[in-house]
Amino acid sequence: MRLEKIETFVFGNPPPRHGGRYFIFVRLTTACGITGVGEIYNATFGPDLVAAMAVDMFARQFDGADPHHIERLWRRAYGAGFTQRPDVTVMGVLSGLEMACWDIIGKAADQPVYQLMGGKVHERLRSYTYLYPPEGDVYPAPGAPSVYDDPDLAAEVAVQMVDKGFTAVKFDPAGPYSVYDGHQPRMEDLNRSEAFCKRIREAVGDRADLLFGTHGQFTVSGAKRMARRLEPYDPLWFEEPIPPENPADMAEVARYTAIPVAAGERLCTKHEFARMIEAGAASILQMNLGRVGGLLEARKIAGMAETRSVQIAPHLYCGPVVAAANIQVATCSPNFLILESIGTFDGPYMSCLKSDIAWEDGYVIPPSAPGLGVELDDAAIAASPYTGTELHLTMDTQPVTH
DSSP states (O other): OOEEEEEEEEEEOOTTOTTOSEEEEEEEEETTSOEEEEEEOOOSSOHHHHHHHHHHHIIIIITTSOTTOHHHHHHHHHHGGGOOSOOHHHHHHHHHHHHHHHHHHHHHHTSBHHHHTTOOOOSSEEEEEEOOOSSSOSSOOTTOOOTTTOHHHHHHHHHHHHHHTOSEEEEOOSOOOBTTOOBOOOHHHHHHHHHHHHHHHHHHTTSSEEEEEOOSOBOHHHHHHHHHHHGGGOOSEEEOOSOTTOHHHHHHHHHHOSSOEEEOTTOOHHHHHHHHHHHTOOSEEOOOTTTTTOHHHHHHHHHHHHTTTOEEOOOOSSOHHHHHHHHHHHHTOTTBOOEEESTTSOGGGGTTBSSOOOEETTEEOOOOSSBTSOOBOHHHHHTSOOOOOSOSSOOBSSOOOO
16 A cells, blocks of 8 residues: 545635634545545644645655555654654644544554554543634624623533533633733733633532633743632643743642643644653643644553553644544543533534534544544535635734733
């Protein structure tokens, strides 16, 4: 078996755009006609440029190769150009191509990928959802009351999600964040954050865990001040309390608070995660399968984490092909904790696929279909091009001030 062809797709995520402004997909085809799909999570450059990078990497490292040779292909791409370090752009592109190879391998074996990576451990996967507005765009008009800054609205949506079956909800009311972070939280940010936890805990009681998100916003001392406010409401996690560059600093926060620290969505490869595990920086790892280096790399990270009683909670703020890859790794990982879900995996978010992701009463059901279990809908993708100029995610370019 050998790889022969690559196709790339940029899908403009329709409103309300939960999961980001666009998704970048690849499809690889072997000489014998087996196809595999993957997704690149790269927010650093425009999507068309990233798609061109995938074509270039395929031509240099994957074309003509046997897709079963994951380790060999991974090392060739990782070390290309004398790089051999966790470069976020390289790893995003490599993740998408590696993912597509696993899809091909699973289809050739007529098995789901999780059966080839250790076998099914979990019959169903607990999932959580972000608290999105009940209607309208994920990016509300500036100054308008929304679920993102109004604790009463957030509590109402939390109850709706718990009534649907979710047993955990995530929210991130800690205020603005910028390329200049970490910063000290403002008093209004501390008060708002505590109010969110208080109102949502009152509304859902013990029916659901609270997942408190930040965006690597704070200094170490600022994160400690925030954690002290949140502890009475017993969140399941305090997500990425400081920027991700320094595991030792994050470990200081982790030692200070009883709230488990979760982190890792911006990290690449086992090497960056190893430093986090060794430092004791987080007890919940949130690798993103479209960025971290693909499925095998994520499975290695899960194995390292298991030796230190650290759990995994795969991150998802991108498209449903990464969601499908997350499901495969979660299903075969003994130390899986919880899976990020974009709502209940329905509506516009799923319109780029011909297949479904099964979600029932708060749990994702692992697929029995071979490979990743999903296929792209070419016509739907062509009908929804991305015409904007903004990146998938953006941060404020001005410092947060009082």
